[in-house]
Amino acid sequence: MTRTTNARIAGSAFLFYIAVGISSAVLFGRATSGEGVAAKLAGIAQHASNVRITVVLDLLCCFSALVLAVTLYAITREEDPDLAMLALTCRVGEGVIGAVGILSTLGLLWLATAAGANAPDTAAAHALGAFLLRGNVALTATFFAVGSTLFSYLLLRGRMIPIPLAWLGVVASVLLVVGLPLQLAGFLRGPVTSIMWLPMLAFEVPLALWLLIKGVAMPARRQSA
Numbered sequence: 001m002t003r004t005t006n007a008r009i010a011g012s013a014f015l016f017y018i019a020v021g022i023s024s025a026v027l028f029g030r031a032t033s034g035e036g037v038a039a040k041l042a043g044i045a046q047h048a049s050n051v052r053i054t055v056v057l058d059l060l061c062c063f064s065a066l067v068l069a070v071t072l073y074a075i076t077r078e079e080d081p082d083l084a085m086l087a088l089t090c091r092v093g094e095g096v097i098g099a100v101g102i103l104s105t106l107g108l109l110w111l112a113t114a115a116g117a118n119a120p121d122t123a124a125a126h127a128l129g130a131f132l133l134r135g136n137v138a139l140t141a142t143f144f145a146v147g148s149t150l151f152s153y154l155l156l157r158g159r160m161i162p163i164p165l166a167w168l169g170v171v172a173s174v175l176l177v178v179g180l181p182l183q184l185a186g187f188l189r190g191p192v193t194s195i196m197w198l199p200m201l202a203f204e205v206p207l208a209l210w211l212l213i214k215g216v217a218m219p220a221r222r223q224s225a
């Protein structure tokens with residue numbers, strides 16, 4: 001595919017990824033808004049249809065990550081093929097780990113709706129539910145953040161998008177590279193774990209629109225040649 005085609009596919013994938021990811025988070029958050037494991041499992045049972053929709057949306061997010069991995073690699077590989085490959089690997093890892101995480105959602109749905117002889121006892125259900133509710137979002141997002149950092153750096157170094165936008169991408173990505181492992185380890189909690197995503201949102205939406213409308217410039221070193 002041409003650079004223009006890859007840029008447009010990447011721009012569309014960014015917007016789709018954001019829309020689907022936010023929708024999934026809202027639906028699952030609504031189902032698990034109760035206090036305590038018992039209340040959360042009851043909420044999942046009550047909103048079982050929403051949770052099933054969440055599973056589909058999460059799967060679409062995983063495929064979007066793979067599409068972004070390939071298209072962004074195609075755009076940036078001429079600037080540095082090794083870094084571009086590492087970034088692609090991180091975004092593929094994000095998609096794969098995210099897909100595995102869907103099993104946790106399905107496990108929660110089974111715990112919340114199981115009945116009869118196959119249903120686990122209450123203590124076991126609550127213990128397993130507490131573990132599954134921890135999720136793996138921070139782990140998946142860490143691979144996303146590292147890949148985003150590398151791709152943003154290559155876009156900046158190659159002057160392929162406006163320099164201020166590229167710098168915003170680098171800074172927003174590095175912020176997540178630092179914050180997400182701390183969140184995963186339990187050192188970072190509370191509203192700050194959501195606030196640290198705002199710079200990334202401020203970067204990805206304009207980037208998606210720029211890729212759709214303007215595309216990407218040739219890498220600076222190739223222009224010089």
